[in-house]
Amino acid sequence: MINGGKKAISLMLAMTMLSTVSACGKSGAAKGASSAEDGEITLRILENDTAKEKGYLDELLTAFNEEYKDKGIQAVDANMEEYSNLAENGPYGYGPDVIYQANDKLMAYAEDKHILALNREDFECADKIPDEAWNAFTLSVDGKQYTCGIPINVQEPMLFYRKDMLPEGWESNWDGDGNGIPDFLEDWSSLYKYSEEVVNTSNGEKYGLVAPCNDLYMMAEFFFSYGGYIFGKTEDGAVNSEDIGFAKKDAAKGMMALKQFSGIMSEECLDDSIKQSRYSKVADGTYFCSISTPDTYVLFHDRLKEVYQNEGLSESEADEKASENLGMVELPAKLPSSGDLTSGEKDIDTIVMGGVNGYGISAYTEHREACIEFVNFASSYDMVKKRADILGIAPTRSDAASDLGGVTSMIFDSLNAGHIYLMPSVKAVDQIWDPVGTLLSDVAKDAFREKKNETVKYADESQMQEALEGTSKSIYDAIYTLSN
Amino acid sequence: MKKEKTSEVILTYLILILVSFVFFFPVLWLILASFSSSGSIYDFEGFFPKGYSTATYVKLFTDTQMYDYPSWLRNTLFVSGFSSVISTVLVILTAYTMSRFRFRMRKPLMKTTLILSMFPSFMGMTAVYLIMINFNMINNLWSLILIYSAGAPMGYLVQKGYFDTISNSIYEAARIDGATNPEIFRKVTMPLSKPILVYTALTSFAWPWSDFILPNMLLKNRDLWTVAVGLTHLGETEFSRFAAGAIFIAVPIVILYFSLSRFLVAGVSDGAVKQ
Numbered sequence: 001m002i003n004g005g006k007k008a009i010s011l012m013l014a015m016t017m018l019s020t021v022s023a024c025g026k027s028g029a030a031k032g033a034s035s036a037e038d039g040e041i042t043l044r045i046l047e048n049d050t051a052k053e054k055g056y057l058d059e060l061l062t063a064f065n066e067e068y069k070d071k072g073i074q075a076v077d078a079n080m081e082e083y084s085n086l087a088e089n090g091p092y093g094y095g096p097d098v099i100y101q102a103n104d105k106l107m108a109y110a111e112d113k114h115i116l117a118l119n120r121e122d123f124e125c126a127d128k129i130p131d132e133a134w135n136a137f138t139l140s141v142d143g144k145q146y147t148c149g150i151p152i153n154v155q156e157p158m159l160f161y162r163k164d165m166l167p168e169g170w171e172s173n174w175d176g177d178g179n180g181i182p183d184f185l186e187d188w189s190s191l192y193k194y195s196e197e198v199v200n201t202s203n204g205e206k207y208g209l210v211a212p213c214n215d216l217y218m219m220a221e222f223f224f225s226y227g228g229y230i231f232g233k234t235e236d237g238a239v240n241s242e243d244i245g246f247a248k249k250d251a252a253k254g255m256m257a258l259k260q261f262s263g264i265m266s267e268e269c270l271d272d273s274i275k276q277s278r279y280s281k282v283a284d285g286t287y288f289c290s291i292s293t294p295d296t297y298v299l300f301h302d303r304l305k306e307v308y309q310n311e312g313l314s315e316s317e318a319d320e321k322a323s324e325n326l327g328m329v330e331l332p333a334k335l336p337s338s339g340d341l342t343s344g345e346k347d348i349d350t351i352v353m354g355g356v357n358g359y360g361i362s363a364y365t366e367h368r369e370a371c372i373e374f375v376n377f378a379s380s381y382d383m384v385k386k387r388a389d390i391l392g393i394a395p396t397r398s399d400a401a402s403d404l405g406g407v408t409s410m411i412f413d414s415l416n417a418g419h420i421y422l423m424p425s426v427k428a429v430d431q432i433w434d435p436v437g438t439l440l441s442d443v444a445k446d447a448f449r450e451k452k453n454e455t456v457k458y459a460d461e462s463q464m465q466e467a468l469e470g471t472s473k474s475i476y477d478a479i480y481t482l483s484n
Numbered sequence: 485m486k487k488e489k490t491s492e493v494i495l496t497y498l499i500l501i502l503v504s505f506v507f508f509f510p511v512l513w514l515i516l517a518s519f520s521s522s523g524s525i526y527d528f529e530g531f532f533p534k535g536y537s538t539a540t541y542v543k544l545f546t547d548t549q550m551y552d553y554p555s556w557l558r559n560t561l562f563v564s565g566f567s568s569v570i571s572t573v574l575v576i577l578t579a580y581t582m583s584r585f586r587f588r589m590r591k592p593l594m595k596t597t598l599i600l601s602m603f604p605s606f607m608g609m610t611a612v613y614l615i616m617i618n619f620n621m622i623n624n625l626w627s628l629i630l631i632y633s634a635g636a637p638m639g640y641l642v643q644k645g646y647f648d649t650i651s652n653s654i655y656e657a658a659r660i661d662g663a664t665n666p667e668i669f670r671k672v673t674m675p676l677s678k679p680i681l682v683y684t685a686l687t688s689f690a691w692p693w694s695d696f697i698l699p700n701m702l703l704k705n706r707d708l709w710t711v712a713v714g715l716t717h718l719g720e721t722e723f724s725r726f727a728a729g730a731i732f733i734a735v736p737i738v739i740l741y742f743s744l745s746r747f748l749v750a751g752v753s754d755g756a757v758k759q
Contacts, residue, residue: 049550049719052549052550053549053550079705079706080704080706081704081706081717089704092617092622094622094623094704276524276720276721276723277524279524279721280522280524299721303524306522310535
């Protein structure tokens with residue numbers, strides 16, 4: 001027994017020694033940020049996790065390093081958490097040189113001067129990117145406009161659905177305009193009607209649409225399509241965070257529509273659990289469709305592939321079938337102006353919330369010019385197209401978007417047509433998510449209160465309007481009182 | 485009388501089984517979840533996964549592109565191993581000094597450490613961060629070892645209490661035999677102190693092994709993360725991997741505990757003259 005104990009201790013000590021040898025090297029090697037040893041410039045690039053996971057970052061770095069090997073510039077993975085705080089790490093030299101982020105995150109850094117202002121003319125892609133995308137990275141200070149990021153791709157919520165679960169004979173029953181696209185993928189009233197049918201025919205075991213009702217990013221169409229907005233604008237076009245627009249125009253009608261729709265969703269729509277369960281619930285057929293961002297396509301696809309594999313298909317067959325049966329389209333394009341989804345109206349355009357992701361250059365980099373070279377390379381046609389091919393993103397470069405076609409060009413067109421409301425690029429945006437998310441969740445919950453014969457909080461538009469005004473006031477207080 | 489005893493035993497066992505179940509069930513659930521074939525918590529049938537496989541454990545150690553678990557494990561072992569050795573030496577020396585020697589400022593020092601140890605360690609995090617930046621020790625595993633080891637002697641009171649129980653006559657006998665202070669410490673005190681040495685080493689190992697706040701603050705690079713930091717950064721659909729990682733992290737510490745726990749008892753029964 002004692003020998004056994006000694007052996008165990010020896011084993012543990014040996015493991016510690018082994019780890020010492022390996023960890024020591026790494027611990028030393030990880031020190032410092034970008035360096036210029038022997039005249040070689042090393043840039044630390046912070047990309048998002050999906051780009052890393054899917055191998056795009058490796059391709060980008062390899063291509064760049066090959067291209068610039070004679071110029072003494074090398075790019076490496078910053079190897080940090082994708083949302084690591086530049087404001088915390090940058091000033092001490094531990095941050096990345098180039099950072100890839102959504103416009104609201106990047107511009108929050110820009111407001112605090114953690115990101116460099118850039119000249120659009122320095123970038124080859126400048127005239128290929130529409131102004132809407134550039135505006136997302138434009139900061140207005142003392143009446144002057146500064147560009148603080150290079151737009152790469154645009155994101156908006158998408159509808160993920162199962163093509164193999166389309167109702168039989170939909171061409172005759174659910175395609176009123178005969179355009180070959182089911183009505184419930186084109187307007188919200190039809191989607192409501194179809195969802196109701198799915199719930200009723202399955203005795204409440206299956207659902208049509210189930211979406212994260214507490215998530216402003218996914219549900220913003222119920223504000224923006226009805227005239228609501230986040231922040232207004234000043235006369236010179238700058239964002240005016242004093243003008244909060246969640247209670248403006250017919251936003252209350254939009255909220256009534258949301259309440260109505262959530263009544264035929266699963267109760268999971270009320271909290272964050274839907275954000276993790278939607279992939280498997282769409283895959284196992286419990287939900288016909290759900291809402292998410294395009295970069296999660298692979299998660300829906302992999303879950304569906306697993307289901308097919310469990311049914312006995314080989315990996316390649318399952319992969320092929322999953323690609324065939326998983327559909328990703330923009331959210332239905334029309335909403336009823338009355339806010340009543342049973343009215344059959346489809347008379348107003350859906351406007352969704354979107355974001356633009358792009359590259360920014362850290363204000364703490366010692367190699368500004370090299371960073372510009374890198375961003376120029378990463379925003380070139382070839383790299384943006386490769387990014388779109390690997391990650392399924394919608395590029396902001398018009399040439400890449402039109403060459404790619406399909407959903408990609410649809411998103412690009414929606415951006416140009418004003419059907420995507422881009423997140424304002426100011427720090428005050430941080431204060432909107434919690435209050436509005438809480439209200440959205442409560443509005444959706446009201447539908448379940450109604451079903452359970454409990455007292456409802458938002459029985460009519462005036463009560464809804466009051467709640468929206470209260471939320472807008474909370475946001476104002478958070479921006480101008482509590483955070484000061 | 486015998487009947488009463490039997491019913492008491494049955495009742496005791498029932499209560500023990502019930503209490504064990506309450507404590508064991510979450511662990512069992514986590515173990516089963518780590519073997520879930522789908523990897524998602526939402527594919528469960530009621531409490532338990534629909535299908536089981538060892539794929540998650542294989543993935544945990546082979547799919548290291550995004551989540552390099554083996555590297556996190558090595559880092560954790562490195563930090564915990566060194567912290568344990570250095571902390572044990574420092575704590576034992578501090579406790580022995582406070583127990584055996586009488587010197588000026590001894591009492592005020594003891595009172596000060598007692599008061600300081602009452603403050604939670606995370607109070608000084610910002611200061612620690614700034615100090616480590618100035619020492620250029622961010623992204624360096626030695627910074628963690630330094631902090632854990634430097635802070636360890638503050639918790640010397642348990643060890644001092646143990647040394648206080650060793651009879652003074654043993655030390656007097658050693659001194660009469662001509663032993664110097666270091667010799668007394670090495671040849672007399674240490675052999676009598678196996679239980680407290682083991683206890684100190686175990687607790688000094690366990691703290692860095694499971695700590696999150698400090699490594700999360702000081703280690704920026706993914707390949708330097710410890711297991712606790714790495715697991716919290718797993719993607720939202722990686723629940724099985726999280727469960728497998730959480731289960732596996734317990735293995736070394738359980739082995740260590742079981743292999744060293746005998747010394748806790750053996751040390752107590754080691755022969756010595758005691759009052």
